Amino acid sequence: MVEGASRITVKFHNDPKEYRARLVGAAPPLDVALLKVDAPREKLVPLVLGDSDRIRVGQKAIAMGNPFGLEFTVTQGIVSAIRENPGAIGDESGLVPRVIQTDAAINPGNSGGPLLNSRGEVIGVNTAIFTPTGQFGAAQFAGVGFALPINLVKQYLPDLKAGKTLTAAEIIRSRPRLGVSLIPLSVYPESLRRQYGLPETGLMVQEVERDSPAQRAGLRPPSRFAYIQLPTGETLQVGVDGDVLLKADGVPLTSIAGLRRVLYAKKPGEAVSLEVWRQGRPFTVRVVPQVLR
Incomplete structure (x- = not known):
C-alpha cells in the first residue's frame, strides 16, 4: 500500500481535504505499516483495537475500505471461519499461521482497512480475497475474504512505533521456537509408515539444532532415512526413526501450523507440554520455547 510511495496522504470522512502523512514503521511481510498523519487533533479519533482471540464464528463482521476507489465504503457480513492461513498473506515460513475468514465483501482497495466487530472494535486488518479461479487478490469477490488478526498486529506495534522496518527473518526470530525441523507424517506414504511402525499422525523430527530448547529437552533426530516422491514430482528425504511429536x-x-499456534500463544518463559512417540513408546516432555531476540 505504501511501498515505494513518494507522497502519502490521508482523507477523513466528510472532509474533502487531503492531509500529509509519513511512514513511521513497516512490516512488509505482514502487509502492515504505521503512519503519522499531520492533521488537527480533533480529526484524530482512533478506533479501539479489539481482541481477536475472542472472535467467534458467526459473529458480525464489518469491513471498511476504498474498494475500486470508492472511498469510505462499509460492508457487513459474519466471521465465516478462523482457519489456518491458506496462503492469503505471508509465506510458507508461517509468518501468519491463522487468518480470519469473512463473507463481508472485500475487494481491491479494501486491503489495509479495518475489520470490525459489532462494537466497532478492530478485530482484523483486511488483506485478501479468494476468487473462483483459486487466486488471492484478483478483482472478483466470491464471498471469501481474509483478514490479519489484530492481536498479531499488536505484537509488532512497539517495533513499528520505534521506526523499524521488519523483515521476515526478524519476525521469525521474534516468535517462540523449539529449534527443530519437522515433517508431518501425513506426507509419508501409508506403506512407509507401516514398514517402520510409525503413527498415522504427528510431526516427525528431522533435525535438532545444537543448544536449542529441543536438544536440552532430549528430543532426538532420525538416524535412518528414506526417500518419498511428492505430488509435485519432487523427491524428499525424510527420517524414519526420529521422535514424533503427537500433541502440544x-x-x-x-x-506444523498447529504446533505454531500453540507456541505463539506462549508467554516468555512459559513451557509447552509435548507428547512424544519414540520407537513405539509414548512419553511427555516439557520444553520452554526460545525467542532469539
Missing part, C-alpha cells in the same frame, strides 16, 4: 499442550498435531 494436549492439542493433536497434524500440521
Whole structure:
C-alpha cells in the first residue's frame, strides 16, 4: 500500500481535504505499516483495537475500505471461519499461521482497512480475497475474504512505533521456537509408515539444532532415512526413526501450523507440554520455547 510511495496522504470522512502523512514503521511481510498523519487533533479519533482471540464464528463482521476507489465504503457480513492461513498473506515460513475468514465483501482497495466487530472494535486488518479461479487478490469477490488478526498486529506495534522496518527473518526470530525441523507424517506414504511402525499422525523430527530448547529437552533426530516422491514430482528425504511429536499442550498435531499456534500463544518463559512417540513408546516432555531476540 505504501511501498515505494513518494507522497502519502490521508482523507477523513466528510472532509474533502487531503492531509500529509509519513511512514513511521513497516512490516512488509505482514502487509502492515504505521503512519503519522499531520492533521488537527480533533480529526484524530482512533478506533479501539479489539481482541481477536475472542472472535467467534458467526459473529458480525464489518469491513471498511476504498474498494475500486470508492472511498469510505462499509460492508457487513459474519466471521465465516478462523482457519489456518491458506496462503492469503505471508509465506510458507508461517509468518501468519491463522487468518480470519469473512463473507463481508472485500475487494481491491479494501486491503489495509479495518475489520470490525459489532462494537466497532478492530478485530482484523483486511488483506485478501479468494476468487473462483483459486487466486488471492484478483478483482472478483466470491464471498471469501481474509483478514490479519489484530492481536498479531499488536505484537509488532512497539517495533513499528520505534521506526523499524521488519523483515521476515526478524519476525521469525521474534516468535517462540523449539529449534527443530519437522515433517508431518501425513506426507509419508501409508506403506512407509507401516514398514517402520510409525503413527498415522504427528510431526516427525528431522533435525535438532545444537543448544536449542529441543536438544536440552532430549528430543532426538532420525538416524535412518528414506526417500518419498511428492505430488509435485519432487523427491524428499525424510527420517524414519526420529521422535514424533503427537500433541502440544494436549492439542493433536497434524500440521506444523498447529504446533505454531500453540507456541505463539506462549508467554516468555512459559513451557509447552509435548507428547512424544519414540520407537513405539509414548512419553511427555516439557520444553520452554526460545525467542532469539
